[in-house]
Amino acid sequence: MECEICGKEIKGRSYTILVEGSEMIVCSKCKEFGSEKPITEIKKIKLKKKVNQTQKPIEFVEELVENFSQIIRREREKRGWSQAELAKKIQEKESLIRKIENGEITPEPEVVEKLEKLFDIKLREKVPEVKLEMKKSNFTPTLGDVVVIKKKKK
Ligand SMILES: [Zn+2]
Structure with a gap:
């Protein structure tokens, strides 16, 4: 991977920084040119994009x-x-x-x-709601399932 500022190959850790509002992947020397973005923030942005692409995001229930x-x-x-x-x-x-x-x-x-x-x-485990529909033909609802079905009907 090459540094987006100096063009040299990044050895070791690369940094994602914000330069005038846009993200750049740079080497440790060039990271001073912008403000470093916390990793959690990057993840959040990526997740958001994914949800926007899919029309119906799968809902998870605990x-x-x-x-x-x-x-x-x-x-x-x-x-x-x-x-x-x-x-x-x-x-x-x-x-x-x-x-x-x-x-x-x-x-x-x-x-x-x-x-x-x-x-x-x-x-607790996260269960996608669609799982229930797929299993419909051969399952006996447990208390948890009944609660989910009730919620969905609203
Ligand atoms: Zn650089």
Whole structure:
């Protein structure tokens, strides 16, 4: 890759800078000619462009992973905590933990967040909504699916 200012080949890191409003990829010596753009900003711009190109962007919904109750139990037992201890750590009732682990209830998003932080794991996954339509013929809706379908009808 060549520096867009001095034309020399860029050895090592290249820099994306803003020169009078336009982006340039330059070498480390020439980066002083403009202001360096933070990488996150560049990513955002690229993402935006992509969405504009597609007429219907696929919408993602966050769903609890199917076996979250087993995951919570496993993570808790790994640490040698009782249900009461876990409940105390996230300031919830022991009965709530028991019900979650037994799969009796779906925890509130706030509780899920606390568990994710505590165990440093992901209990939710992003699912594209189209996936549901493709699976329509042979699936039994779970609670999560029903919520999604209701949202879509609005
Ligand atoms: Zn240069």
